[in-house]
Amino acid sequence: xxxxxxxxxxxxxxxxxxxxLREINLQIQPGEFVAIQGSSGSGKSTLLNVxxxxxxxxxxxxxxxxxxxxxxxxxxxxxxxxxxxGFVFQSFNLIHHKSALDNxxxxxxxxxxxxxxxxxxxxxYLEHVGLKDRADHKPSELSxxxxxxxxxxxxLITQPALLLADEPTGALxxxxxxxxxxxxxxxxxxxxxxxxxxxxxxxxxxAHRSIVLxxxxxxxxxxxxAARHNISDHDSDPVNHS
Amino acid sequence: MIDRELWGEVWQxxxxxxxxxxxxxxxxxxxxxxxxxxxxxxxxxxxGVNKSMAGYATNALYMWGRATTRPWQGxxxxxxxxxxxxxxxxxxxxxxxxxxxxxxxxxxxxxxRSDVVHGSKVxxxxxxxxxxxxxxxxxxxxxxxxxxxxxxIKQKRKVAVIGERIHRDLFGDDVNPVGQQIQIRxxxxxxxxxxxxxxxxxxxxRMESLVITPLSTFQQVFxxxxxxxxxxxxxxxxxxxxxxxxxxxxxxxxxxxVDPTDYRAFGDWxxxxxxLRIERLFVGIRAFIWTVGLATLLAGVLGVSNIMMxxxxxxxxxxxxxxxxxxxxxxxxxxILAETTTLVGVSGLLGLFAGLLALFVVDFLTRxxxxxxxxxVLFDTPTIDLKIALAAIVALGVASLLATLIxxxxxxxxxxxxxxxxx
Numbered sequence: 001x002x003x004x005x006x007x008x009x010x011x012x013x014x015x016x017x018x019x020x021l022r023e024i025n026l027q028i029q030p031g032e033f034v035a036i037q038g039s040s041g042s043g044k045s046t047l048l049n050v051x052x053x054x055x056x057x058x059x060x061x062x063x064x065x066x067x068x069x070x071x072x073x074x075x076x077x078x079x080x081x082x083x084x085x086g087f088v089f090q091s092f093n094l095i096h097h098k099s100a101l102d103n104x105x106x107x108x109x110x111x112x113x114x115x116x117x118x119x120x121x122x123x124x125y126l127e128h129v130g131l132k133d134r135a136d137h138k139p140s141e142l143s144x145x146x147x148x149x150x151x152x153x154x155x156l157i158t159q160p161a162l163l164l165a166d167e168p169t170g171a172l173x174x175x176x177x178x179x180x181x182x183x184x185x186x187x188x189x190x191x192x193x194x195x196x197x198x199x200x201x202x203x204x205x206x207a208h209r210s211i212v213l214x215x216x217x218x219x220x221x222x223x224x225x226a227a228r229h230n231i232s233d234h235d236s237d238p239v240n241h242s
Numbered sequence: 243m244i245d246r247e248l249w250g251e252v253w254q255x256x257x258x259x260x261x262x263x264x265x266x267x268x269x270x271x272x273x274x275x276x277x278x279x280x281x282x283x284x285x286x287x288x289x290g291v292n293k294s295m296a297g298y299a300t301n302a303l304y305m306w307g308r309a310t311t312r313p314w315q316g317x318x319x320x321x322x323x324x325x326x327x328x329x330x331x332x333x334x335x336x337x338x339x340x341x342x343x344x345x346x347x348x349x350x351x352x353x354x355r356s357d358v359v360h361g362s363k364v365x366x367x368x369x370x371x372x373x374x375x376x377x378x379x380x381x382x383x384x385x386x387x388x389x390x391x392x393x394x395i396k397q398k399r400k401v402a403v404i405g406e407r408i409h410r411d412l413f414g415d416d417v418n419p420v421g422q423q424i425q426i427r428x429x430x431x432x433x434x435x436x437x438x439x440x441x442x443x444x445x446x447x448r449m450e451s452l453v454i455t456p457l458s459t460f461q462q463v464f465x466x467x468x469x470x471x472x473x474x475x476x477x478x479x480x481x482x483x484x485x486x487x488x489x490x491x492x493x494x495x496x497x498x499x500v501d502p503t504d505y506r507a508f509g510d511w512x513x514x515x516x517x518l519r520i521e522r523l524f525v526g527i528r529a530f531i532w533t534v535g536l537a538t539l540l541a542g543v544l545g546v547s548n549i550m551m552x553x554x555x556x557x558x559x560x561x562x563x564x565x566x567x568x569x570x571x572x573x574x575x576x577x578i579l580a581e582t583t584t585l586v587g588v589s590g591l592l593g594l595f596a597g598l599l600a601l602f603v604v605d606f607l608t609r610x611x612x613x614x615x616x617x618x619v620l621f622d623t624p625t626i627d628l629k630i631a632l633a634a635i636v637a638l639g640v641a642s643l644l645a646t647l648i649x650x651x652x653x654x655x656x657x658x659x660x661x662x663x664x665x
Contacts, residue, residue, distance in 0.1 A: 054566060054659050075570040082568020093563045093662055097258030110568040115250060154567065 001161065001193050002028035002051065007060035009046050009216075020046040021057065022216040028195065028209075030161070033188045035207035036197045043216040044197045045166065051195060052085055052164050053077045065161050082110050086155030088196075090167035092147040094139040094154075100126060100146075101135040104153045111158065125153040129183060145176035152183055163187060165196035169203055181206055252580045259553065266549045267589035270638065273542035274590050277535030278597025278631055282604075284531045286624030288524050290612065293441075293622055301514040302379050303483040305490060306472035307498075308509050314501035323498050323507055325470040327461075333473070336493050339486045342378040342476040347371035347460050347469070349426070358404075358453055359425040360412035367408050367453040369426055371460025371471075379474040380439055385409075387420040387435030394434075394456040400463065402431035407450035409436045424453075429463050431455060483514045539638055547645030550582060554653045561653050562661025571654040578650040579643060586642045590635040601626065 007024040010017050020043040028034055038044040049055035050062065053069055062069040065084055072080065081087075094103045101122050108118035126132050129149040131142075139147055148168060155163055165184070169177035181203065188194045188208075196207065204210050212220040256263045307323035330345045349356050349369035358367045377389050387403070394401050402424060404412075413419040419433045431453075439449050461467060477486040491508055494500075500507045554561075561574055601624045612622050 049659050052566070054657075075572060078565060078568050078570040078573075081566060087566050089662060091662075093559070093566075095560050095563055098254065102254070106564070107567045109247060109251070110564075110570075110573065112247070115247060158568075 001030040001032070001065060002026065002195075003061075003063040004050075005061050007047075007050060007057045007062065009043075009050065009055070009057045019043075019216045021050070024060070024216075024218060026211070026218065026221075028193060030193055031188070031191050033184070033194045033206075033208040034196070035204035035210045036195065036213060037199060037201070037204045037210060038213035039199065041215075042213040044213050046216075047213065048164055048166055048195070048197050051162070052087060053081050078110075082107055082158060084161050086158065086160040086163045088148070088151050088155050088163065088165040088168045090170040092139070092144070092151045092171075094147055094150060096139050099136050099138055100131060100142065100150045103139070103150055104157055107154060107158045121157060122153070125157050126150070128156075129153045143176075144172050145179060148172060148176075148180050149183065152180070156187060161193060163192055163194045165194070167198055168196060169198070169200065177203070248577065248580055249584070251577060252584050255577075255581055256584065262549060262553060263585065266546055266585055267592075269542040269545035270539075270586055270589040270642075271593040271596070273535075273539040274593030274631075274635060274638070275597045275600070276538050277531075277634060278594060278626060279600050280531040280535055281630070282597070282601040282624035282626050284524075284527055285626065286601075286604075286621050287527070289623070289625070290621040291520060291524075301476060301483050301517065303475045303477070303487050303510060303512045303514065304472055305475065305487060305494075305508055305510040307494075308507055310500055310504055310507050312501040312504045314504070315499050317499060323494075323500070325472070325494070326468040327470065328468065329494060329497060330470060330473075332493055332497060333490055337486065337489045339478050339481045339489070340475060341478045342375045342474075344373055344375040344379050344474040345457060345470040345472075346376065346474060347457060347466055347471040349460075349464060353448070355451070356426060358408060358412065360422065363412050365408060365411040367405070367426075367451050368448065369453050369455065369460075371457040371464075371466075372454050373457050376454070376474065378476055382437045382439050385436045385438055386418050387433070389435060389437065390454065390456050395458045398458045398462055399456060400429065400431045400459055401434045401456065402426075403435040403437050403454040404433055405450040405452040406436065406438060407447070408453060426453065426455075427464065483512055487512070535634075539634065540641075543638065543641045543645050546582060546586060546642045547649070550578065550646045551649040554578065554649045557653075558656055558661045561656045562658040565656065565658040566662065574656075575650050575654045578653055579646060582642055582646040582650075583639060586639050587635075590638055594631055594635060597631075598626065 004024055004026040007021055007026075008019070009021040010019045012018075024047065036044045036047060046055060050057050051064075053064075053072070056070075064080070067080070067084075069080065087093075094100075095106070098106070101119060104125055105115075105118040105122035108121060113121075123132060123135060126135055129152055131146055131149055131153070134142060134146060134150075139150070142150065148171075152168075163184070168184070169180055172180060184194050184196065185206070194207075196203070198204050209221070209223040211218055307325050309323060310317070310319050310321045313319050325345070327345070330343065334340065334343055347370060348354070353368065355366040356369050357364050358369075372390060373395060374389060374391055382389070385406070386409075389403055390401065393399070404419070404424070408424075409415070409419055412424065413422065419436060422433050423430045424433060425431075437452075437454075442449055457470075461469065473490075475483065475486065475490065477483045487510055491510075492502070494508055495502055495504070498507075561569075564574060565571070605623045608621060609623075
């Protein structure tokens with residue numbers, strides 16, 4: 001599904017060169033639920049941006065679902081993002097002047113789906129996240145949890161192969177976080193690959209596989225064998241260190 | 243490229259920022275509105291002035307003798323100068339560039355009146371002696387009969403052409419007076435025509451009260467001998483009446499032995515100078531209107547560009563989101579340009595319609611005054627060249643698009659990572 005090899009990325013910060021990613025090699029299989037952990041500055045956001053084709057690495061190769069992601073024009077990158085990847089952000093990133101329905105339908109606008117069809121589909125996805133009755137509300141009229149569920153519906157509407165989430169529960173309370181995580185589990189159970197970046201251990205612990213980054217290097221990559229939905233007491237039980 | 247879906251997006255954005263949209267639109271609206279109204283008024287005033295000057299030869303020059311103010315060749319100053327038939331002949335043979343030379347005589351002083359009698363009826367009229375050439379100076383039509391001809395002059399016939407009021411007062415409107423007799427200072431004239439100037443303008447009462455007789459008859463019966471009162475002259479086309487007048491003056495000065503520097507010896511009045519002055523005034527007014535109008539439009543364009551720049555900065559995040567979910571840079575650019583086009587197009591057209599409506603209302607309210615027969619207002623139906631108006635709007639649209647292109651290209655290049663990181 002995802003094949004990263006030798007990915008490096010550095011930024012110029014004033015006088016210093018910051019190596020956000022150093023020679024990252026990473027394979028993610030279809031249907032995996034991966035958490036990427038790390039303190040701030042560890043390079044986890046950069047990795048996510050590379051995975052999401054929002055950022056291009058300095059060196060290395062990236063293959064997504066059999067497609068080599070390199071030397072893409074900005075227009076092609078936009079098309080790949082639209083087709084293959086769904087994004088969920090910490091700050092939801094809904095467009096504030098659009099209703100929940102229009103926000104969810106927006107990716108289909110860029111696929112040139114007719115308004116009627118995309119609204120129908122958007123309603124279906126809103127129903128799926130339990131917000132059908134909020135379809136006409138603007139983001140400002142939604143709670144944080146509702147906003148994130150709208151954002152997830154938007155990420156899912158194009159039926160992407162890969163769902164990328166950047167601290168999706170970072171701005172939410174515990175019980176709302178749980179609802180959101182349940183949604184992730186649900187789509188993962190249906191076969192979608194989920195990669196989520198978090199610094200919260202209990203969120204990371206719910207993933208099937210946990211990768212820890214530090215200073216741009218992968219320092220740990222563990223896969224647990226426990227059932228993905230039943231995580232309660234086994235989180236400190238790493239198995240199958242690769 | 244621009245389809246219904248795109249308009250849907252544009253409409254949503256414009257609606258979401260109602261105040262910003264309204265402010266930008268009102269800038270454009272006023273620019274176009276003011277330009278249209280000012281152009282309309284400019285045209286209205288110009289056609290009003292043209293209308294009031296229609297019917298006059300716009301380049302006619304009048305010249306008359308006054309008195310010398312300087313001694314010359316042993317002659318004292320203060321000598322009265324009287325023009326004569328010989329002057330007429332000399333001017334016609336020696337001055338090139340004269341199209342029409344109409345020697346004229348009046349029975350009384352300037353604008354003075356004399357009694358005209360028909361049977362038991364009496365009225366007052368300005369009596370003049372004229373030649374057929376006068377018709378070129380004052381274009382006229384005839385309700386009855388004809389104007390004075392060469393035969394009348396040659397045979398010194400006692401005939402008269404009368405104005406409409408004289409006709410009405412002495413004969414009544416529905417009577418054909420041709421062949422009837424009128425008396426001026428107890429001398430009988432036969433009426434040969436009733437004339438009507440092509441346009442009355444502000445002199446209606448005077449024009450209606452004219453009685454025109456052949457110059458030769460006039461000189462004889464009223465004892466003027468060879469004397470001429472003044473000349474009305476029209477230069478050949480392409481010539482300035484003033485330059486022809488200078489030559490006339492030279493000939494007359496020589497003939498009457500006047501110091502060539504004694505400019506006050508012969509008086510003249512020149513409608514061409516007036517006409518040119520008015521023309522120049524209009525060039526000025528037009529330049530003013532365009533300057534103000536275009537400056538207003540330019541302010542509108544700058545407003546659009548400015549507001550789009552702010553709007554784009556404010557919407558960085560939105561563009562970042564759009565790009566992260568699949569908007570191509572091109573589609574971002576297209577959307578922004580479509581927003582500008584919509585804003586400018588709609589408000590520009592609204593301004594155009596409002597301007598036309600305002601002109602229509604003005605025309606409707608002033609119609610009773612400007613359209614009456616003896617209207618002497620320097621204003622007529624304000625008109626607009628729609629092609630010019632539309633061209634102004636198209637130019638406005640293009641200018642706005644160019645002005646928006648810079649911030650729009652910036653938006654196109656927004657890095658979603660950067661845009662979404664901030665908060």
